[in-house]
Amino acid sequence: MSNERDLEAPLLNGAEAAEGEENCLEAVTRYERAVHVKAGDCGEGEPTDEGALTNGHAAAASHKGCSDGGGICNLAVTAVGAGMLALPKAFASVGILLGVGLFIAVCFLTYFSSSIIIRWAHSLRKETYGEVIRARFGCTGARILQGSIIVHVAGVMIVYCIIIADMLVGVLLAVLVVPMLISRDLTVVARYSRLSVFMMLALAVSIAGLAALAVAQGKAAAVHVLPVPSAMGDGTPFDVVATVLTVISVACLAFTCQFNLIPVHKSLKNPELPNMLRITRLSIALCALLYITIALSGYVLFGKETEGDVLKNLTIKFVGGLLPHEFGVFFINAIVICNTFNLLCNFVLKVWAVRDNVAELALGVTACQLPLVHYYGLTYLLVALAYGLSIVIPSVYLLVSLVGSTACVTFSYIFPGLLVIKGDSRGVARAFAYGAVALAGVMACTAVYNTAIGNTDMA
Secondary structure, eight states, X not given: OGGGGGOEEGGGTSEEXXXXXXXXXXXXXXHHHSOOOOTTOOSSOOOOOTTTTTTTOGGGTTSOOBOHHHHXXXXXXXXXXXGGGGHHHHHHHHOHHHHHHHHHHHHHHHHHHHHHHHHHHHHHTOSSHHHHHHHHHHHHHHHHHHHHXXXXXXXXXXXXXXXXXXXXOHHHHHHHHHHHTSOSOHHHHHHHHHHHHHHHHHHHHHHHHHHHHHXXXXXXXXXXXXXXXXXXXXXXXXXXXXXXXXXXXXXXXXXXXXXXHHHHHHHBSSOOHHHHHHHHHHHHHHHHHHHHHHHHHHHHHHGGGOOSSGGGTOOHHHHHTTSOHHHHHHHHHHHHHHHHHHHHHHHHHHHHHHHHHHIIIIISSOGGGSOHHHHHHHHHHHXXXXXXXXXXXXXXXXXXXXXXHHHHHIIIIIHHHHHHHHTTOOTHHHHHHHHHHHHHHHHHHHHHHHHHXXXXXXX
């Protein structure tokens, strides 16, 4: 542990890596002595030394690992979920120019928080996000982090089960998800993620093409390039600020991928720090491209009538006004299939995150260190619980939206910001850290406010 005092997090201007709390020394030691297997490769492997993350996992050189493209797709699919279809409503609320500006700002904020997590894991030579927080904030901090990840991600899993079950028969859902969860290797999951990215691109291009057709036929909706107060609640200063904060919250949720950064990092064939940071940038840029395309196209198609879920606007009647009926039916079915497959892949990566954090929180080991029976037992138990809750409590969406939104900012922005602040850094990094923590608090309050007034269109 004494070696950690000499480590420096590159982003933090020489912040020293402190030891965990005394009462957690035994737990920290157990983690450091555990066999360091890559999260993306849970098979039988040789133990790596303590400097594995720093020297690029040299011991794993014989393992093929995940390509950079696979890593980009895994990270992008982690972020892109059902919230993507709420983004046109965001543009309808604040206009095109401010909407694009807020999305770009959130891109930078997401990369800032993500780079903190990646750099600290690299500097402290830790294998999980929980270990990083345990080393800096003790066991209590690690439990809060892991609990927030479990609450948020499990909540999203339940909502996805509700959405997917509406599109597919429940049994078919199980038939599709179970095989996708057999692999203990993120390299294999990346194959599904690549197909999912292709389908998301196809979905975005299809909606953009439909919007272009509407413009060509003179059937596009009236849109606002600049913000219009009347579109923001009652147009009062309070409503305007609340609407802008809601859009920021929705955008931040749409870019959430922080809980899977370290597993994706460790699964890479080339896990060097600069390469992972590049992959993170490209993943965020890919998400931004998809989001802005879908948000802008949906807004052009439906204007002020845009629903919180743009699929509700894409009816056969509406599409039939732009395309022949047969093509309209095909178009709607293709959109539903693309969206459903994306949710299935996103669901698999959500299970990965929940399983890892449940194993670490409850059992004190990473999921990859569990025996096969326990590993698969925990995996399918989590799926069964999510699906069961989605059936028993189908109205859970409102509660999940509230709790998930507040838990999300905890691991996405509060803990990364606190890592910088605790490191006694100065300058821009420290200012950004305080800003991230403050914004996280505001977003949590905004989620509570929107739930209280029943404004869940963009939740």
